[in-house]
Amino acid sequence: MTSAIAQQPRDAAGNRLITRSLAERASNVVSMTRRNLVHISREPMQLSDVTIQPVLFTVLFVYIFGGGAIPIPNGGSYTDFILAGLLALNLTTSTMGTAVGLATDLHEGIIERFRVLPMWRPAVLVGRSLADLLTASLCALVVAVTGLAVGWRTSANPLPIIAGFALVLFFAYSLSWVAACVGLNSKSPESAASFGFIVLFPLAFVSNALVPTQHMPGWLQAIADWNPVSAVTAGARQLWDNPNPSASISAWPMQHPIEASLAWSVLILAVAAPLASRFFRRRTTE
């Protein structure tokens, strides 16, 4: 055992360095992701916000607002218009799961076990975000199938269709790191859940996701047109050849929705991921 210690690499001052190969880190991430998926399989109701909610929202919006109550500027069917918006809405609000999941982890004894294991600690966060990306993908699938069932159609080629889903999923992934920051600063899983209602729902609704922003008061439209959710939604509409009334709005993100949503996602990820890692360290230091 002493020899094992002696073999460890040392820095210039002779201090032992613990280096972890990429394979070790990846393995830790896989273990943590699998653990979170097992959790979901034990409590399938955790999935309701990515399975039942999207079905409910799709059916509600298409049948309540789809009958001509909301005119689409430049024409087109409301059903074709709303689908990208429903995808963005559902994936945005589902990131609440990351906040609640991490807040729950911090409350369970298992976090203490993780802290005394020689593991790559960020795997706790990365594994959580990857498991949530997988459930978000399931959510996207549910939205697509429900959409097809209620009459959503696209004339785009398979590649742009997939790119549209990827665009929204990437945004949701970056947003889940913001949710992680919230979860790591929450006193309890319940207070983490309130983040969804206070931040995520307004974020999703004050956008072009459900109604064209042309219908909003001027000041609200200005906010909505610069809301990342609007860029993501418009980007998916453009890729899917679906009605995209935002194309006639002069705000830069609405003129370049794909570039804008990628830029938003990268920016959010670049700020939130290191911040989450710092919060995690602070939260687990005493």
Place this chain on the structure above:
Amino acid sequence: MADTMIEADGLVKNYGETRALGGVSFSVPAGSVLGLLGPNGAGKTTAVRILTTLALPDAGRARVAGIDVLAHPAAVRKQIGVAAQDATLDGLLTGRQNLVLVGELSGIRGAPARTRAAELLELFELADAADRVVKGYSGGMRRRLDLAASLLTRPPVLFLDEPTTGLDPVSRQRVWDVIRELIGSGVTVLLTTQYLDEADALADRIVVVNHGQVIAEGKPHELKERSRSAHVEVTLAEPRPEAAEVIAPLVGGRVSVSADGLHLGAAVDSAPGLATALVRALDQAGMLVDNIEVRQPSLDDVFFALTGAVIPGDTNGSGAKGTGAGQPGQGAATAERESEGAQA
């Protein structure tokens, strides 16, 4: 192998206004078991948390397996196994999944992790419950699974924080058996406990802590010798409250009388022929003696002698022994009240 596997040097830790540790030092030689003994809130868990990289001290140094805990916490984590006071398990995973996860996160993957997990489940008599979700485990099962998790990587240094607190006597005995086997395998163990009989049964050396300070240190028998007084208990054939006055001059201290008037107890200095003298005196006063017992001091007496206080919540601790003899600390407190009542 380093000669000293665990070393705490002047550890100080404050939580807000509360001083959890006020400069605690101790060391554990390789292959031995140190019992860190003290009542609730004495600072035992804080010391363990610092040594296991979970908490940073405000002052002092700590080394584990020759590695500086503050400078190289990640390296320390490769050398230690930790069984915390509150079982640190994933309630939604099965027992087996918990152990495999711990293995994977410690660098043991695939078949070796599964084999080791199965081996430990067998050892801790959890094989039948291995594929059940841990949320449904009893307290004793959780504790055993937590111990199993701490042993997964066969670490050379083990920290067991109150491994039997809250367990029923049977589970407690099983945990003791497992710990005894471990000790035989050459690992270095730091064991915290509020149970004196536990420290007596498992530890090579004992460090007594109270209010964040080390108040005594030594081998179990050395500590016992420090509190010189023995304890005598007399059982009469029929209730005779005045018996206390008869033996008081012989024991040179206060005599307690039980509520039913049948049992007398007193702290005494061991002297040759004491039992004979007591029986003779009672016989001359016309009292029949059913039983007399002169008991050597237990660790509870030691704690009482060192701190002048009874150990809070020790009633559970003596449960496994199944006799009241394990808790003379409390007995002593009762005795004083009772003898006052008897004299009045």
